[in-house]
Amino acid sequence: MTDDPVIHLRDVSFRYPGASHDTLRNVNLSIERGDFVAVVGGNGSAKTTLCKTFNGLVPHYWSGEFSGTAEVCGIDTYSSTVAELSSRVGYVYQDFTNQLVRPTVRDEISFSPINFGFADHAERTAEAMEMLRITDLADRYIWQLSGGQAHLTALASVLAMRPEIIVVDEPVAELDPARALEIYQRLELLNRQHGITVVTIEHHAEFIARFARSVVLVDHGCPVWHLPVQDAVNRTAQLAEHGIPAPQIIRATQALGYPDAPRTVAAAAELLGPAPNTGTDPAVTPQRDPVVRISGTEADTVARVHDVHHSYRTVESELQTVIDGLDLTIRRGDRIALVGGNGSGKTTLLKLLAGIMVPREGEVIVDGIDTRSRSASRLSDHVAYLWQEPRQMFLRESVRSDVALFPRERKIRGWPELVERTLDKVRLTELADRDGRSLSGGQQRRATLAIGLAMRPTLLLLDEPTASLDIASRDAVIAMLDELSDTIAASVVATHDMTLVAEWADRVIVLSRGTVSADIRPRELFDRPDLLADANLVPPQITELGRAVGMHPAPLNVAEFVDRFHPSATSVHPLLTQGAH
CATH class of the missing domain: 3.40.50.300 (P-loop containing nucleotide triphosphate hydrolases)
Known part of the structure; x- marks a missing residue:
């Protein structure tokens, strides 16, 4: 004690x-x-x-x-x-949307201080919003917020109680x-x-x-x-x-023979000193040109978004623009990470691709089908969308029933075996008879991935699939996405997980102010401080460490960092296998 x-x-x-x-x-x-x-x-x-x-x-x-x-x-x-x-005790829950009960952000944050009779409730509310940089959202309705903005609002409502x-x-x-x-x-x-x-x-x-x-x-x-x-x-x-698994900087320094674990990038850089070879490595030199990918035949196109504009109508009947003249082509074999700050339009773009919403202007074509011409339920034969909030995907009494729902209804040949194989892939066989809503947050994420995998779509869309996952589960998701290349034509993942971007994606779409501000490879993204700052992105720790010790281009994973810093160390240290693919 x-x-x-x-x-x-x-x-x-x-x-x-x-x-x-x-x-x-x-x-x-x-x-x-x-x-x-x-x-x-x-x-x-x-x-x-x-x-x-x-x-x-x-x-x-x-x-x-x-x-x-x-x-x-x-x-x-x-x-x-x-x-x-x-x-x-102030508590921000994992399912934080359930604790938001007032119509606007300001109302939500001031709700508890007012109910507890604090005379300085307005000051507390303003202070909490300023601390989290959400003052500009004060009069926004809760239902208008992105997931990240709603999370910040929940935290601010707790901070206001001091x-x-x-x-x-x-x-x-x-x-x-x-x-x-x-x-x-x-x-x-x-x-x-x-x-x-x-x-x-x-x-x-x-x-x-x-x-x-x-x-x-x-x-x-x-x-x-x-x-x-x-x-x-x-x-x-x-x-x-x-x-x-240990942070990337710890795995790297210990693999290089330093037993003490540094807790920050600066401490690791000071411990290691400058990289022995800081010149450009021709084997990993990034291409400076954007990956527009205009080559290829029309048959290679899985989805196309052309001059799309989309807005949400507020309670005051004003239009709030979210997507503004966006163009994007998704081709067979693409592994796309969709990144950008909270409220940049990532989830909206995924829903447009899935046909859950149709654009106010422009066209969205998926697998040769104009999304205006077919309902979202029929488009699900071609595209699967995994929601940001896992609970929205649980409709039946058990995880097994939820996973089986689509292949059984569509009478996919061998669907019972497909369901069991999918449950085994996401390590949920033992929990398959549980109601998905009763699982932990990470287990729910894996269950929704199983639902999507069992649909065997041409285009797989995932909204923050690694949020709330422990590292082992996150790595399992990345590994499963790797395995899907033979059965799914293309995948698009909206994510804030920069390790997922570095280790899985071969193409990064950066959204800013409702349009594509960059279409590039991961290595180039992390070599562009201006672009990172504009999109509220921070590179993986190992990339920051690489830059700090003078590596150019910066490494994308621990094994690459160690190999370039000290080539003989790569094959001998077990820490390099933690979280690696």
Whole structure:
């Protein structure tokens, strides 16, 4: 037990109603006041359930079998209420859209301070919006927001209460990389300057290493250990076993013979010094010309977007432009990463390609079909769209039934075998009879991928498929996308995951202000600071490290970095296989 625990759990166990075993098992955990704690572990390890004991949702909302004692800010959560704890513990949920209840952003952020009777509610609201750079969204309706903008609004509504504890479940899951970094910087500011205890549930090891003060590793409903961050990141092998491979800079430096784990790119660059050969490597020289891909026959074209304009009508009947004169051709074999800041139009473009929406102007042709001429349900024979919010794809009583829905209804030959094979690919066979809505966030992502794979489309569209996934699951998604090249003509992934961009994509479409600002290869994207800044993008850690030690062009993965820095090291160090493809 720490000297001043703000959270103290003693022998806490919890079982959800109807479950056959405990989700939390005899948990003993103390978190010191003013700590910045990262809770880590694989999908389904009970990280979220553990954190819901901090604000009383377990056991007051989820009224299962609870035993033991949980004290938060000196209050016994069992004899308290969720309402009482809510003024002390701010919580941004993984399914954050469900906590947005007011019509506009300003209304949402001011809702709790007004209800608690704070006279300075307007000041608190303005302060929270300014901290997260969303003042320009103040009068925007919640339903008009992108996923990332809605996430920021949920966090701002928590900050406006100035709580003693802030718990954020997957704080960067749907944010563009630049804003994700800023979120952590803001949380660090709240922690260090205002003494607020911060707890994040996180899969991104680079944020854990850089910002956390301590780390709790959870497995099968119980903390394995709670350690200072440096001790935690030094346990690279054990973290990797639980789906949290070491950050790229740690894997690179340790492969080069440095046992101490650097926690930032600057520290790693100082440790390594300049690269022995900083000249341009002709084997990886980027092509400076955009990859417009105008060559090829019409038969190679999977989809074409021509001079498309699309707007949403606001409550005031004004048109808000999202897509503005966009042109794009998708060709057979393309592995496209669709990137850009929150609100840049990525999700809208995917929905236009899927026929879920039709453009106000221009045309969208998919597999030779004008999307205006056919319903979205009939277009699903040709294109599969995996929603940003996984719960929207669960229609049946079990994951197996959801995966089987399309191939069974379309009478695809051998569909039962197809379903079982697909479930096995995404490692969900053991959970196939569970309702998809009852799964963890990462498990839900894998289930939606299975639904899309079972449709065997010509064009596969994925909206943030790796958000909320542990690294092992994310790597499994990338590997599955690799395997699909023989059965799916082209894939388009809207993503903020720059590692996915670097390791999977062969083409990057950058959206900015409703149009294509660049159509290039990943290596060139990361060599363009101006383009990265304009699109709110941040390169992978290893790319930043490569630039910091003088490599040009910058490397895309750890193995490439090590090979160029010290060629003989590539084949001898096991860390290079973590998260590599």
